[in-house]
Amino acid sequence: MERSPSITNLTQALAKFHAMVGKVSKDAKNPFFKSNYASLPHIIDEITEPLEKAGLVLMSFPDAEGLTTILSHADSGEYMAATYTLQVVRQNDPQAQGSAISYARRYAITSILNLRISDDDAEAATRPVRQQPVPTKVAPTQEQFAYIVRYLNGTDAQKKQAKEAMSKYTFNKDQQDTLDGLI
Numbered sequence: 001m002e003r004s005p006s007i008t009n010l011t012q013a014l015a016k017f018h019a020m021v022g023k024v025s026k027d028a029k030n031p032f033f034k035s036n037y038a039s040l041p042h043i044i045d046e047i048t049e050p051l052e053k054a055g056l057v058l059m060s061f062p063d064a065e066g067l068t069t070i071l072s073h074a075d076s077g078e079y080m081a082a083t084y085t086l087q088v089v090r091q092n093d094p095q096a097q098g099s100a101i102s103y104a105r106r107y108a109i110t111s112i113l114n115l116r117i118s119d120d121d122a123e124a125a126t127r128p129v130r131q132q133p134v135p136t137k138v139a140p141t142q143e144q145f146a147y148i149v150r151y152l153n154g155t156d157a158q159k160k161q162a163k164e165a166m167s168k169y170t171f172n173k174d175q176q177d178t179l180d181g182l183i
Contacts, residue, residue, distance in 0.1 A: 010072070014054070016054040026117065140169040
C-alpha cells in the first residue's frame with residue numbers, strides 16, 4: 001500500500017462517508033453456485049453519492065502491474081493506493097482480462113472503503129472440511145438449462161462453470177443432444 005505523508009483529512013472524510021453509507025445488499029445471483037453477491041454496478045450506485053458528499057474520489061487503473069485503486073481526498077490531495085495483481089487465465093483474451101479487472105475492482109472498492117456487505121464473516125473458510133454425501137442428480141429447470149447452454153457458448157471461464165454445473169444434473173435425450181452439439 002502507498003499513501004500520502006498525511007491522511008488526516010482523508011480519514012475524517014472516510015469517517016463521514018461511513019456515517020452515510022449503509023450495508024450494501026447482495027443484488028445479483030450466480031445460478032450455478034446458487035449464491036448471491038453484490039455486483040459492481042450496484043456497489044458503485046450505493047457509494048457514489050456518499051463519496052461525493054464526503055469529498056472523496058475513488059479511481060481504478062489497470063496497468064502492467066495489475067489494478068491500482070486510489071482513494072483520495074478531493075480538497076487536500078491526500079491519498080491511499082493499493083495494487084492488486086490480476087489473475088488472468090488467458091492473457092490474450094480481452095474478455096478474460098475485462099472479467100479479471102471487474103472482479104478486482106469489486107473487491108478493491110469493497111476493501112479500500114471497508115464496505116459492509118452481508119456475508120458469512122468468513123465462517124465458511126474457518127469450518128473444518130467435512131465429507132459431503134454424493135448428491136442425487138436432478139433434472140435442471142428450464143432456466144438452469146438455458147444458463148448452461150448460454151455459458152457453453154460463452155468465454156472459457158463460463159464454459160468451465162457450465163461443465164461443472166452439468167455434473168449436477170441429469171438431462172433428457174433432447175437436452176443431452178443439445179449439449180453434445182455444444183461441447
